[in-house]
Amino acid sequence: MVETTGGGPQDGAAEVLDRPLPDGVRRRVVQIVADGFGGLTVAELPAQLRQYARFTPTRRAKFAGNAMAAALETDPLFRQRIGEKLRETEPELTGALDSGSPPPAADPLDVAAAAYVLRPPGWVKLVTAAGEEAQRADAERADEETRAELERLRAELDRARDHTRAETERLRAELDAAKKETDSLHRKLRSALADVKRGEAALRKLRGEMEAVRAEGQTQVSAAESETRRLKARLGETEAALEAARRAAREGRSVEDMRVRLLLDTVLDAAQGLRRELALPPVSVRPAETVDAVEPGRMTPKDIAARALSEDDPAVLDQLLALPQAHLLVDGYNVTKTGYPQMPLEKQRLRLLGQLAQLAAQTGAEVTCVFDGAELAAPVLLAPPRGVRVLFSKPGVTADELIRQLVRAEPPGRPVIVASTDREVADGVARAGARPVASAVLLKRLS
Numbered sequence: 001m002v003e004t005t006g007g008g009p010q011d012g013a014a015e016v017l018d019r020p021l022p023d024g025v026r027r028r029v030v031q032i033v034a035d036g037f038g039g040l041t042v043a044e045l046p047a048q049l050r051q052y053a054r055f056t057p058t059r060r061a062k063f064a065g066n067a068m069a070a071a072l073e074t075d076p077l078f079r080q081r082i083g084e085k086l087r088e089t090e091p092e093l094t095g096a097l098d099s100g101s102p103p104p105a106a107d108p109l110d111v112a113a114a115a116y117v118l119r120p121p122g123w124v125k126l127v128t129a130a131g132e133e134a135q136r137a138d139a140e141r142a143d144e145e146t147r148a149e150l151e152r153l154r155a156e157l158d159r160a161r162d163h164t165r166a167e168t169e170r171l172r173a174e175l176d177a178a179k180k181e182t183d184s185l186h187r188k189l190r191s192a193l194a195d196v197k198r199g200e201a202a203l204r205k206l207r208g209e210m211e212a213v214r215a216e217g218q219t220q221v222s223a224a225e226s227e228t229r230r231l232k233a234r235l236g237e238t239e240a241a242l243e244a245a246r247r248a249a250r251e252g253r254s255v256e257d258m259r260v261r262l263l264l265d266t267v268l269d270a271a272q273g274l275r276r277e278l279a280l281p282p283v284s285v286r287p288a289e290t291v292d293a294v295e296p297g298r299m300t301p302k303d304i305a306a307r308a309l310s311e312d313d314p315a316v317l318d319q320l321l322a323l324p325q326a327h328l329l330v331d332g333y334n335v336t337k338t339g340y341p342q343m344p345l346e347k348q349r350l351r352l353l354g355q356l357a358q359l360a361a362q363t364g365a366e367v368t369c370v371f372d373g374a375e376l377a378a379p380v381l382l383a384p385p386r387g388v389r390v391l392f393s394k395p396g397v398t399a400d401e402l403i404r405q406l407v408r409a410e411p412p413g414r415p416v417i418v419a420s421t422d423r424e425v426a427d428g429v430a431r432a433g434a435r436p437v438a439s440a441v442l443l444k445r446l447s
Helices: 023-037 047-052 057-063 065-074 076-089 091-099 108-118 123-251 255-278 301-306 314-321 332-339 345-363 399-409 423-431 439-446
Strands: 327-331 366-371 388-392 416-419 435-437
Touching: 023 057, 023 065, 023 076, 023 108, 047 065, 057 065, 065 076, 076 091, 076 108, 091 108, 108 123, 314 345, 314 416, 314 435, 314 439, 327 332, 327 345, 327 399, 332 345, 332 366, 332 399, 332 439, 345 366, 345 388, 345 439, 366 399, 399 416, 399 423, 416 423, 416 439, 423 435
Parallel strands: 327 366, 327 416, 366 388, 416 435
Antiparallel strands: none
């Protein structure tokens, strides 16, 4: 369909193509633009095509084909300049188009592409006719290719049939030979299976003998390893004892000497305190004094019962600390969280240690305060007060376990008092020989 506007039917510029440009015509148009592109200056090119000015015609057609086709359609001045370049390179074809009689021997695609660029009267018909001609040529070429392919496939099918017949005969012959060979192999296989069974029986017998030998060898190796470990352990014990003896000889004392010395000091102090308390006369005991009786002015069992103290009386703690070589172990956070839990941990520690320093000064007892290291976000920089030993448990060790270690480190017979409300701690230290005291009793004594 051809539409005309304003300039009359002879005005080719007013004609409009109402269908897409055929692919063959479009390729020829792009090639015409690419060839004429190089003859224009940069200023004569549309702005969107200037970046391709230095490209070769082939690269220009490859990378700027769409842009050149769009510019040719929308920019009449650019189309006129390309048309002038085409007239210079194809004067015969363009002259024939201008006269209205295209050469009969010319390629329809070339005629249509030149008509699309020059836009002579009737160019739309030329483009449409070229597209239809190209479609017919493509269809004929496709038919010819189809017929040629069909002939080729028929010939190939005949060859395949001949090859199949020959291959079938060959396979039948091979199958017969294979059947004969299979029968022979079956006979050989049965003979081989019998040999395998005999070999498996012999192998099982050898394997049993090998397992017996291996078990005996493992038993001997285990016995040798056990003896080696025992000898290594004895050697390690001997080396440790030797090293301990050398260290004790160098230092002039050992841990056991220290424990025995501390226990001896405890016994001596207890004996001296008991002698002062009882005010024993220098004379020996008379036989008459061994008879159980009540003398005038002496306390009876009833009087002694009246002087007994309750478990929560702070005087009990004073009596325990008055014993010779007494050692007070304090479960720090257990005491502070019982007495003043609302205070920050740092202030709890400072308050408790200050009160324990006064108690140590008043009683002269050894005082050790243990805090749980797991409660801390960072190591504590603390100067312990005079007379109080401050310990924090290591990572992975609770304060309760550290207290039990301190109790076990003391020699049997030394008075050790543990201040804690924890029932498990109290029971554990009591079994180890220490005297548990509730945290509330210590707080009453400190206040």
